[in-house]
Amino acid sequence: xxxxxxTPTGIRGLDEITAGGLPMGRPTLICGxxxxxxxxFSMEFLVHGAKKYNEPGVFVAFEEKSEELAINVASLGxxxxxxxxxxxIKLDHVHIVRSEIEETGEYNLDGLFIRLGxxxxxxxxxxxxxxxxxxxxxxxxxxxxxxxxxxxxxxxLKEKKVTAIITGERGAETLTRQGLEEYVSDCVILxxxxxxxxxxxxILRIVKYRGSVHGTNEYPFLIDEExxxxxxxxxxRLDHQVSSLRxxxxxxxxxxxxGGEGFFKGGSxxxxxxxxTGKTSIAxxxxxxxxxxxxxxxxxxxxxxxxxxxxxxxxxxxNLQEHLDNGLLQFSASRPTLNGLEMHLLSITKMVDxxxxxxxxxxxxxxxxxxxxxxxxxxxxxxLIDYLxxxxxxxxxxxxxxxxxxxxxxxxxxxxxxxxxxxxRDIELNGERNRGLxxxxxRGMKHSNQVREFVISDEGLxxxxxxxxxxxxxxxSARETxxxxxxxxxxxxxxxxxxxxxxxxxxxxxxxxxxSSLKEEFESLQDELNKSYIEDDLKKNIMEDNRRQMTQKxxx
Amino acid sequence: xxxxxxxxxxxLRLYVAGKTARSVTALxxxxxxxxxxxxxxxxxxxxxxxxxxxxxxGDQILAIPTLVKKVxxxxxxxxxxxxxxxxxxxxxxxRPAAKFE
Numbered sequence: 001x002x003x004x005x006x007t008p009t010g011i012r013g014l015d016e017i018t019a020g021g022l023p024m025g026r027p028t029l030i031c032g033x034x035x036x037x038x039x040x041f042s043m044e045f046l047v048h049g050a051k052k053y054n055e056p057g058v059f060v061a062f063e064e065k066s067e068e069l070a071i072n073v074a075s076l077g078x079x080x081x082x083x084x085x086x087x088x089i090k091l092d093h094v095h096i097v098r099s100e101i102e103e104t105g106e107y108n109l110d111g112l113f114i115r116l117g118x119x120x121x122x123x124x125x126x127x128x129x130x131x132x133x134x135x136x137x138x139x140x141x142x143x144x145x146x147x148x149x150x151x152x153x154x155x156x157l158k159e160k161k162v163t164a165i166i167t168g169e170r171g172a173e174t175l176t177r178q179g180l181e182e183y184v185s186d187c188v189i190l191x192x193x194x195x196x197x198x199x200x201x202x203i204l205r206i207v208k209y210r211g212s213v214h215g216t217n218e219y220p221f222l223i224d225e226e227x228x229x230x231x232x233x234x235x236x237r238l239d240h241q242v243s244s245l246r247x248x249x250x251x252x253x254x255x256x257x258x259g260g261e262g263f264f265k266g267g268s269x270x271x272x273x274x275x276x277t278g279k280t281s282i283a284x285x286x287x288x289x290x291x292x293x294x295x296x297x298x299x300x301x302x303x304x305x306x307x308x309x310x311x312x313x314x315x316x317x318x319n320l321q322e323h324l325d326n327g328l329l330q331f332s333a334s335r336p337t338l339n340g341l342e343m344h345l346l347s348i349t350k351m352v353d354x355x356x357x358x359x360x361x362x363x364x365x366x367x368x369x370x371x372x373x374x375x376x377x378x379x380x381x382x383x384l385i386d387y388l389x390x391x392x393x394x395x396x397x398x399x400x401x402x403x404x405x406x407x408x409x410x411x412x413x414x415x416x417x418x419x420x421x422x423x424x425r426d427i428e429l430n431g432e433r434n435r436g437l438x439x440x441x442x443r444g445m446k447h448s449n450q451v452r453e454f455v456i457s458d459e460g461l462x463x464x465x466x467x468x469x470x471x472x473x474x475x476x477s478a479r480e481t482x483x484x485x486x487x488x489x490x491x492x493x494x495x496x497x498x499x500x501x502x503x504x505x506x507x508x509x510x511x512x513x514x515x516s517s518l519k520e521e522f523e524s525l526q527d528e529l530n531k532s533y534i535e536d537d538l539k540k541n542i543m544e545d546n547r548r549q550m551t552q553k554x555x556x
Numbered sequence: 557x558x559x560x561x562x563x564x565x566x567x568l569r570l571y572v573a574g575k576t577a578r579s580v581t582a583l584x585x586x587x588x589x590x591x592x593x594x595x596x597x598x599x600x601x602x603x604x605x606x607x608x609x610x611x612x613x614g615d616q617i618l619a620i621p622t623l624v625k626k627v628x629x630x631x632x633x634x635x636x637x638x639x640x641x642x643x644x645x646x647x648x649x650x651r652p653a654a655k656f657e
Contacts, residue, residue, distance in 0.1 A: 095616045102647035105582075105636035110573040111605060111617035118609035140619070140635075 004211040007055070007127070007163040010048025011041070013230030017215040018206065022187055027154050027164040029184040031175045032191030037202060037223055038167040039064070040073070041191065042129040044227050045165055047078045049127045050088035057127035058090045058119040062135035066091040076227045090119045096139030103141060109149040113156060120160060128157060128164040134178050154183050175207065186210045192218075199340040199371055204230055220342030231346055231383075242266065247359065247394050250289030251282070253463035254422075257439050257448035263420055264444060265358075266392040268385050270415055272399040273424030277435050278456050279398040280304070282422070283361045284313040284320065285461050286396055291323035295358035298330045298351060302367040306331035317460045330355055341372040341380045349387055359394045365414075366400040381414045419443045424454060427475050434476035437463060453479065566590070566598040566648065567627040571612070573605045573620045578637050582621040585638040593650045625649075 006020035015021050022028045022045075030038050046057035061069055069091060070080040083089040092115060120128065133150070140146055157164045166184055168176030175181045181188055188207040193200060204221045206214045221230040246261035255262040263269055271279045287297045301309060309331070310320045323329035332351055339347065352360065368377050381397070388395045397418070415421050421440040426433050435454040439447045452463040453475045467474040467482050474482050570586060572579035583602060590598045605612050605620070615624050619635040625648055634647040 092613060094618060096618065100631055100633050102632060102634040102643050103636050104634060104643040104647075105639035106578055107619040107621060107636040108578075109618055110620035111571060111612050111622060112619075114573060114605045114609045114620075115612040115617070118612065136618070 006212070007049075008053060009045050010052050011044050011228050011230060013219070013221070014204070014228075017204075017219060017230060018187075018209065019213055022163055022165070023209070023211065024163055025158060025161045026186040027157050027166055027184045028187040028189065029166050029168060029176070029180055030189045030191060031168040031170050031181070033170045033193060036170075036191040036193045037221075037228065038191060039069075039131050040076075040223060041228055042131055042165040042167055043069070043073050043078070044076075046089055046127055046129055047073070047080075047083065050083055055126035056088045056090075056123040057129065058092065058116065058123065058125045059129045059131065060116060060119075061091060061093045061131055062096070063132055064093070065095075066093045076225065087123055090123055090125070092116075092119055094135075096135065098139055101139065107142075107145065109136075109146075109153065113153065117160070120162060126162055128160075128162045129167070130164065131167045132169060133166055134168055134176065134180065137178050150180070151183050187212075196340075197371070199337070201340040201342050220340075220346070222343055222346040224347075226350075229346055229350065231342060231349070243392060248289050248293075249282075250285035250287075251461045251463060253452065254437070257450070257452065257463070258420070258442055259445035259447055261445075263394060263442075265394055266389055267394055267419035267443075268388070268417065269394070269396045269420045269422065270399060270418040271396060271422045271424065272401050272415075273435075274401050274426055277424035277426060278454060278461070279400070279424060280309065280363055281313070281316055281318075281456055281461055282424070283363050283396055283398055284309065284316070284318050287329065287359065287361055288313070288318045288320060288323070290359045291320075291328045294328065296328050296330075296355060297323070297359045297361070298332060298355055298357045300348060300360065300362045301331060301333040302336050302362070303364060304333070306333050315458070316456055317458060330357070336367045336371050339371070341368060341376055344368065344371075345380050345384055348384065352388070352391065352393065357393060359396070360388070361396045362398070364398040364400050366398075378414055378417075382417055385417055415440070427453075429475060430478050432476050436466065436475060564597050565627065566594050566625065567601075568598060568648075569601045569603055569615065569624045569626070571603050571605055571615070571617045571620060571622045571624065575604075579621045581637045581639070582623070585641075585644070586623060589638075589641060589644055589648075589650075593645065594648075623647075 005024040006018070006022065007024045008015050008021035009018075030041055032038050043059065046059055049055040049057050059069070064072070073080060080089060080091065084091060094112065094115075116128070119125065136146055136150075137143070154164075154166075166180060168178065168180045170190075171177040171179075175188065175190065185208070187209045190205045190207050192203040192205070194203060195201075202221050202223065203218045205218045206216065219230050221228055243265040245265040246263065247265050247267075248255055248262040249258065271282050273279050283299075287299060290297050299306070299309070304312075306324075310324070313320050320329060324331070330351070332347075334344075334347075336344070348360075348362075365377065365381065368380070372380070385395065397414070399414075420442040423438045423440045425436045425438065427436045428434075435456075436451045437454040438451055439449075441447075451466050453466045455462045455464055464479070467479040568586070568590070570579075570583055572582070583600075586600065590600065603611055605617065611617075615622075615633075617624075621635070621637065623634040623638060623644075625632045625634075628649065632647050632649070634644055638644050
């Protein structure tokens with residue numbers, strides 16, 4: 001069985017969508033409106049071919065001059081002149097001046113064939129680009145000949161076994177103005193450039209790819225200083241590797257709430273809350289902890305500048321500057337309106353690819369909604385989470401809930417996507433606001449269902465157990481007051497207890513002294529009694545003696 | 557007289573690809589027009605691109621056959637088998653287009 005062989009384009013993302021690249025040895029049509037990136041696209045195909053895959057290529061330019069082309073792509077770091085000297089690329093500018101040409105009688109385009117054939121053979125080219133061949137139609141008038149010759153040209157390219165890209169300007173009703181799609185039927189790629197809400201997005205779609213599976217979606221793509229990148233981030237399957245390693249949140253008490261160890265590595269965490277509830281601080285200490293453990297982090301800030309974040313974090317004893325200095329932390333700050341959503345996603349993935357972080361923070365994702373609708377933001381985050389999970393990168397999003405009523409609502413609808421959701425909430429009581437932190441969900445681990453009071457102090461973030469009194473949850477100074485009250489009552493009770501003890505002791509002493517005095521009294525009484533007994537005995541004895549003596553005397 | 561001849565020398569190049577019927581027709585036609593209108597004032601160079609493919613780029617040759625007139629200025633290219641005499645003569649500036657009614 002012979003399967004269609006493919007030629008990799010080397011364009012980031014495109015080879016994934018096409019499952020390997022363009023059909024090898026066949027022509028591919030790339031169509032799109034003016035400025036949709038056709039020329040750049042095909043030029044990248046050639047340059048990557050020459051540089052990465054050792055496949056020389058011929059670029060036949062019908063519109064731009066060779067020198068202009070070289071200058072245009074120089075901004076992407078491609079030195080066409082050098083590549084031409086190295087015999088890896090040949091630029092051929094086919095120039096047709098209508099006014100110079102007179103047509104008389106039958107002709108064919110053998111001249112073009114010979115030129116192209118010569119260029120291909122002199123380089124041993126495997127790749128050919130014809131940009132934009134439709135220019136022939138404006139230069140030559142005999143349509144019948146042109147069409148027949150184009151058909152012959154594409155057949156001839158196949159015979160030459162070169163992988164060709166033919167570009168075509170998009171027509172009103174058809175993919176290309178001259179209906180080139182009729183001739184090139186193996187692979188058709190459509191490029192589009194849309195502007196919605198004043199923000200432009202480039203879109204790529206594979207209209208047709210004969211003999212191959214391919215992604216059929218519209219894929220956004222980006223042209224920047226590194227050329228074209230297509231975003232194939234919508235992963236169709238959910239088969240990421242998972243890790244049971246844990247990542248500390250940087251707040252010991254929060255780790256305790258999360259089964260004692262923190263978040264899962266490669267998980268996604270959403271921190272949502274109303275304004276000023278300390279979402280950025282949570283993110284900051286998360287990053288700080290990670291960097292301290294030698295992990296690499298990127299902080300994508302959509303609201304504050306890096307300097308601002310570093311300064312603000314300093315006030316809660318989180319020193320991010322240190323991590324910036326030793327290269328573990330990277331900031332990327334941009335206004336959401338700078339780019340379309342897709343551009344944001346792309347720039348995030350690009351930075352991630354380059355920096356290879358363990359953890360990234362997006363702060364806040366809520367601002368992205370200014371450049372897209374809620375569903376677009378959700379789709380973006382879905383793809384981002386997919387991408388990051390595949391790369392085993394832990395991500396923390398912060399999201400602003402606009403008012404208290406909405407706090408429970410799923411922010412941007414992504415709470416179902418994330419693995420852990422922390423909610424920071426204002427608790428207003430006694431004329432003061434305090435922060436309460438809940439773990440709304442945390443997949444795959446035992447987590448606390450308790451509300452904790454979240455305290456931001458000079459030393460950092462702390463979670464304090466809230467006081468559950470008869471009046472409900474107490475936080476802040478109410479909690480403090482309650483604690484004081486409790487302390488007082490304890491002291492009072494202690495005091496009372498000791499007084500009673502002393503009283504008893506005193507009573508005992510009194511009683512004991514009473515007992516001893518009674519004893520003494522009894523003894524003296526006994527003595528008294530004994531004394532009278534003895535006296536009585538003595539008296540009796542004496543009286544008896546006397547009586548005896550008396551009797552004796554009488555008897556005498 | 558000589559000066560004029562110097563000025564009025566037609567340098568003509570006919571690009572062909574092999575000896576096809578069409579290129580033979582073109583060359584025959586060209587020779588006939590030149591003999592009729594430019595006798596002694598022309599040079600015809602036939603370039604076979606199958607032999608010299610590298611020459612196609614220089615004169616921006618796409619179609620075969622192509623007749624290129626470099627001198628006298630302006631440069632003109634006449635493509636096809638040159639079967640339409642009027643067009644060829646206009647293209648070669650032998651007969652100005654304005655003269656035709």
